[in-house]
Amino acid sequence: MNLIKYFIKLPFIQKILQDKTSGKLSSGYLFYSLDSQTNKIAVDALAMGLLCKNNGCFVCEDCVKVENNSHPDVLYYPKDKSFSVTDAKDIIDQAYKKPMLSSIKIIVINDIDNSSVEAQNKLLKIIEEPPQNVIFLVSSANIDKVLPTIKSRLIKIEISSFTKEQIKIIFEDYKNKNNFELAVLKGDGYIGRTFNILNNDDYINLYNFCKNIVCNLKKSSDVINFLSSKLDKDKFNDILKILSSMYRDLLVFYCGKENLLSDERLVKEFSVIKDEFSEKSIIAILHLLDETNERQYSNVSINLLFETLLVNILEVKYTCK
Ligand SMILES: [Zn+2]
Structure with a gap:
């Protein structure tokens, strides 16, 4: 289904559109969730609703x-991969030019956290004292990296993850794909994550590979069987x-709380x-997996990290028995 159509009906967007009708719009909004794609669609939906x-x-012409x-009164940043000082300077120039088709001008800044402190600081003044009829729509998948001074000038709106039922409706066009159920299950209720899994034909293999580790890693000689893949x-x-979500489910199952499983299909295993x-x-x-997750960004070889992880899982399995 059309994602903007779905988003525009959501209560947090409708609330802002009511504020538009009653003349109570703010000069800036900050949408945030862990998923960059989800945030971007919220920004697009609101831009349409506002214009x-x-x-x-x-x-209408504005909506299309x-x-x-391609609306001349909606400006999108960053122009390149991450928000830069040049973008901030451009925004300052553009903000003072009159809108072309509408009564307001919208300045979109997606993934603002992905920028230098310098770039955010450069932006600060215009966000503090925006020209009349300019509205900032900002998004972030990592709110902790947005300067507090910027955050304090914007209305912050957290977008919560969608339920599995909502995700099924949003992605109904994909329901015949063989990884649809898995994407609904493992997309964590976010648009971008679900979409990535739907487009990753290898994901089912990865899932089965992990299931195999959880179920069949029993002795040291098994480790080698899992190391062949690149x-x-x-x-x-x-x-x-x-793996983390499977072992978390195993823990939930172990504690007898089957109704809390995120993936009910593993009950038999x-x-x-x-x-x-x-x-x-x-x-x-689970601790080992967290540690490995942090270490993957250091310079250690991934294959070595993986082998160490498997060996450690075995060791823990037996020493804690
Ligand atoms: Zn319209």
Whole structure:
């Protein structure tokens, strides 16, 4: 389904559009969640709602132009990969020019956290004292990296993750893909993450690979069976994420709280392997995964990290028994 159509009906966007009708708009909004893509769609939906006389009709010139990212009164930043001092200077120039088609001008800054302190500081003055009729729509997937002085000038809106039912509706066009169920399950309720899994034909293999580790890593001679596949950073990162959520589920299962499982499909496997673990060992394995996750950004070879992880999982499994 059309993502902007879905987002524009959400209560947090509707609330701002009501403020538009009653003349109570703020000069800046900051959307944040862990998923950059989710934030960007919220920004696009609000931009459309603000410029359209009918709060987003999808047929008028304003709506069509916003949807195509070609509305002359919506300016998008960063121009390159990350928000820069040059972008900030450009914004200061552009903000004082009158809008062309509408009564307001919208300045979009996506992933503002992905920028230098210098660039954010440069922006500060114009955000503090914006020209009349300029509205800033800012997004961030890492709110801790946004300068407090910037945050304090914007209305902050946290976008919570969607439920599995919502994700199924949003991505209904993909329901025939063989990794659809897995994407709904493992996308954590976020648009970008779900989309990445849907477009990753290798994901089912990774999932089965991880399931195999959890269920069939029993002795040192098994380790070698898992080391043959070629690993790159993205793949390793996916493996760590999948393993963490599987072991977390195993812990939940171990504690008898089946109704809290994030992936109910593993119940059968878990009942078979349950006795090989203790609660303490599963917690220790989750710690190992966290540690490995932090170390993957250091200069250690990924293949070595992975091998060490598997050996340590085995060791923990037996010492905690
Ligand atoms: Zn419209």
